[in-house]
Amino acid sequence: MMHVGHRYSRLVTLGLWATLASSALAQNLTLDKVGGALGGLASFPVKGLPNEPYVVLFDLIEQQTFIPALNITLDITDQFAWFSYAAPTFFGTTNGTGNAAAQVVLPNDPWFASVVFSMQAVAGTGPYRVSNLIRLTPQASGTFKDALNQPVVPVIGGGTAVAPNNELLFVGGSGPVAQRYKSRTEEWELAGATFGVGLLSQTTGLADGRVLFTGGLDLTTGQTTTGAAVYDPITQTTTTLTMAFPRAGHGASLMGNGKVLVTGGLAAFDLTNPLSLFTGIQVTTEIFDPVTNTFTTGPNMLEARAMHTSTTLTTGQVLIAGGISLIPIVNIPTVSATAYRFNPTTNSFGLPAFFSGGRFLHSATPLSNGRVLLVGGLTLDLTLFLQTLNIADLIIGTRTDCQMYVPSLFGFGTFQTVNGMQIGRAGAAVAPLPNGGALIAGGFQMTIDVSTSTFVLSPTATADRFTQGPNLITPIGSMAAPRLFPTTINLPDGTVMVVGGGPSNAEIFQN
Numbered sequence: 001m002m003h004v005g006h007r008y009s010r011l012v013t014l015g016l017w018a019t020l021a022s023s024a025l026a027q028n029l030t031l032d033k034v035g036g037a038l039g040g041l042a043s044f045p046v047k048g049l050p051n052e053p054y055v056v057l058f059d060l061i062e063q064q065t066f067i068p069a070l071n072i073t074l075d076i077t078d079q080f081a082w083f084s085y086a087a088p089t090f091f092g093t094t095n096g097t098g099n100a101a102a103q104v105v106l107p108n109d110p111w112f113a114s115v116v117f118s119m120q121a122v123a124g125t126g127p128y129r130v131s132n133l134i135r136l137t138p139q140a141s142g143t144f145k146d147a148l149n150q151p152v153v154p155v156i157g158g159g160t161a162v163a164p165n166n167e168l169l170f171v172g173g174s175g176p177v178a179q180r181y182k183s184r185t186e187e188w189e190l191a192g193a194t195f196g197v198g199l200l201s202q203t204t205g206l207a208d209g210r211v212l213f214t215g216g217l218d219l220t221t222g223q224t225t226t227g228a229a230v231y232d233p234i235t236q237t238t239t240t241l242t243m244a245f246p247r248a249g250h251g252a253s254l255m256g257n258g259k260v261l262v263t264g265g266l267a268a269f270d271l272t273n274p275l276s277l278f279t280g281i282q283v284t285t286e287i288f289d290p291v292t293n294t295f296t297t298g299p300n301m302l303e304a305r306a307m308h309t310s311t312t313l314t315t316g317q318v319l320i321a322g323g324i325s326l327i328p329i330v331n332i333p334t335v336s337a338t339a340y341r342f343n344p345t346t347n348s349f350g351l352p353a354f355f356s357g358g359r360f361l362h363s364a365t366p367l368s369n370g371r372v373l374l375v376g377g378l379t380l381d382l383t384l385f386l387q388t389l390n391i392a393d394l395i396i397g398t399r400t401d402c403q404m405y406v407p408s409l410f411g412f413g414t415f416q417t418v419n420g421m422q423i424g425r426a427g428a429a430v431a432p433l434p435n436g437g438a439l440i441a442g443g444f445q446m447t448i449d450v451s452t453s454t455f456v457l458s459p460t461a462t463a464d465r466f467t468q469g470p471n472l473i474t475p476i477g478s479m480a481a482p483r484l485f486p487t488t489i490n491l492p493d494g495t496v497m498v499v500g501g502g503p504s505n506a507e508i509f510q511n
Contacts, residue, residue, distance in 0.1 A: 031056065031121040031131040032166060032184065033493050037141040037510050039108030044134070046100040046121050054123040056090045056102040057081055062118050062133070070128040076118045094123070112138040116148065132165075134184045139495075139510040142465065143477040144441075147497065147506040148186040153177050154504035157487060159203025161211045161233060166492040169233050171211050172197040173487060173500055178231065183491050192236030195229040198222075200269065200307075202252035204260050206290050209233060214262055214288075215247035217269065224248040224268050224280075230293060243295050245284055249307040249324075255344040256316015260288040261298065263320055263342075264305045272454055275391065278333040281306050281326050302349055303328065305336055309364035311372045318342045319372055319405060319413075320349075322359045324380075335360055335380050339405065341412060355403040355415035362399070363430040365438050372405040373418075373438050373466060376425035378446055391453050398424030398445040402466065402473065420473030421464050431488040431496045433511050438466040439496050440473070441509070442483035459484040459502060463509075479507055 028047075035042040046054050059076035066073050084090040090102040106112055115138070121131035139145045151170070158173025168181045171194045178194040181187075194211075197203060201216025211231045218225040224246040230239045243262065250265025267280030283305075285298035301320065308323025321339035326332065335358035340349045355374070362377025381395035402418040421440065428443030441463035447456045459482035464473050483501030490496055496509040 029054075029121060029123050029129045029131040030165075031119060031134050033119075033134050033136050035494060036106070036136055036138050038106055038110075038112055038138055040106060040141060042104055042106050042136065042138075044102040044119060044121075046094065046102065046123075046131070048094050048098050048100075048121075048123045048129070050096050050098045051093060052098075052123050053093050053125075054091070054100055054121055055081070055084050056119060056121045057084055058117050058119040058136075060115055060117065070122070070126075072122065072128050072130050074120055074122075074130060075133045076120060106138050110140075113140060113145075132184060135186050137186065137508075139508065140477075141510055144463070144479045144498070144507045144509050146480065147508050149188055150505055151179055151181075151188050151499070152190055153179060155179070155487065155499040155506070157199075157201075157485065157500050158197055159205065159211060159213075159487070160489045161205045161209060163209070163233060168489060168491070169211070170487075170489075170499070171195070171231050171233075172201070172203050172213055178233070178236070181497075183493065191233065193238065194231045194236075195238045195240070198225070199271075200248035200250075200266075202250060202262075204252045204254055206230075206254065206260070207258045208290060210290065212252070212260055212288060212290075214243060214252050214260075215250055215265060217248050217271075222271070224266060228288075228295070230290075239293060241293060241295070243286055244297060245282060245286070247282065250282075251308055251310025251318075251320060253310040253312045253318045255312065255318060255342075257344045258290060259344065260290070261310070261318050261342055261344070262286040262288060262295070263301060263310055264308060264323065266306045277307075277324055281324055281333070299348055302340060302352070303336060303338065307360040308336065309362060309374060311364045311366055313341070313366065313372070313407065314370040315407075316344065318344075319364075321355070321364065321372075321374055321403075321405070322362055322377060324360045332386065333382060334358065335378075339413075339415070350412050353405070353413050353415060355405075356417045357399060357401065357403075359399050361426040363425075363428045363440075363443070365430045365432050367404075367432055367438065367468065368436040369468070370407050371468075373430065374403040374405070374415075375428055375430045375438075375440050376400070376402070376421065376443060378426045391448060392450045394448055396446055396448060398426055400424045402440075404471065416471065418466065418471045418473060422475045423460055423462055425460065427485040427501075429483065429486040429488045429498050429501070431490055433465070433496070434494045435511065436468045439488070439509055439511075440464040440466060441479055441488075441498055442486050442501055444482075444484040457484055480505065 175196040178191040180191040198217040228241040247265030251263040270276040305323035325336040337358040359377030379397040384393040425443030486501030
């Protein structure tokens with residue numbers, strides 16, 4: 001970075017202020033951020049009026065600073081304004097649609113990971129306008145770092161919804177409290193009352209910005225519930241609903257027509273009894289209509305299943321994959337190695353696609369090109385158990401492979417095996433990355449304590465990165481603490497936040 005004398009810096013600053021040109025009144029000026037990896041490109045999109053001058057300022061100090069020449073007040077000082085004048089993209093004119101972007105390659109120097117850059121844009125000629133404040137927290141690529149600020153209330157699970165101004169709502173996972181994350185400034189605040197969800201529930205963002213909660217284990221009774229609710233972040237109100245069937249470990253996905261497909265799940269489940277995995281596996285589906293706030297019966301699946309994944313495809317169809325299942329007719333429990341696509345246009349499931357290795361409690365994420373990545377999961381060898389019905393004869397394993405679903409234009413798609421995770425994972429965090437790959441983090445391995453007939457979960461803090469093209473999985477930096485069933489959310493700047501799963505802190509993964 002350049003260094004100049006204070007007197008010259010001040011002269012450049014005055015010249016910069018004097019060069020700023022005109023503006024219409026009372027129009028918004030916004031500043032955002034993308035990137036932040038050390039050694040990588042950081043971009044700061046500006047949105048203002050068409051063809052107007054702008055400058056993007058940064059500082060290490062947040063302090064109310066009045067600029068008499070422009071009659072504006074900044075939230076930062078202007079001591080580094082000379083840099084904006086010297087950097088071509090930090091000072092210029094917006095294009096015909098009012099857009100521009102300041103860009104800089106961050107030095108690959110650990111010092112930059114120890115500071116917070118506070119930034120604002122200024123545009124116009126008079127009256128001048130000042131943008132919102134943003135904060136950039138540089139970070140080494142492929143690492144996790146504690147978020148700049150932490151949630152007001154710990155996030156245990158639940159889900160997220162996108163709000164205006166690059167804000168995100170975390171709902172359902174902090175009891176009856178919603179929280180808003182302001183990604184521009186990396187701050188949290190309370191966002192009203194909502195609906196608290198239990199284990200093995202589903203939280204689904206609707207197209208209109210509301211959030212649907214379905215099923216799970218009731219927080220009070222611990223029993224599988226028919227309960228559902230819709231949270232409206234605008235009015236901060238919750239409408240309680242009821243499904244036709246109790247469900248836990250079910251699937252719920254937003255379809256291309258705006259409705260939600262709810263699939264399968266367990267009608268009853270006892271956390272202290274491993275054998276309850278095999279009772280009440282459902283074949284039924286329900287469809288939620290956000291216009292009427294009602295559930296209607298959907299077509300039965302071709303296989304009963306629970307603890308499967310349900311992923312919305314780019315076509316608006318839904319891919320249902322894996323899970324605990326039942327062999328048709330004889331109703332013997334098994335672990336599924338099949339996937340079906342549900343087509344909302346025909347209201348039907350297609351023919352099965354097969355993948356290598358049945359799994360349940362796995363994770364899934366859509367990739368950038370319409371593919372879907374299934375990550376890890378648990379396996380069960382029931383051969384001896386079905387003869388003895390002795391819980392000691394249940395053999396549980398944790399998968400170290402992933403399966404990538406590749407859609408086909410006329411067929412039903414195929415799966416490719418991708419090996420390489422450094423540890424077997426079930427219930428892992430998984431999120432798509434901007435380069436078409438995926439983050440895989442945390443999760444657990446499970447065994448059965450025969451003496452107490454209970455599940456024993458061993459969570460992990462390790463993480464892997466999946467890269468498309470060569471279809472490689474490579475280890476990356478670990479999280480600060482182990483997490484099982486964590487929640488991930490892709491932030492607008494290209495990073496991924498990981499919360500829940502045990503630890504109360506939020507961590508940011510830099511791609």
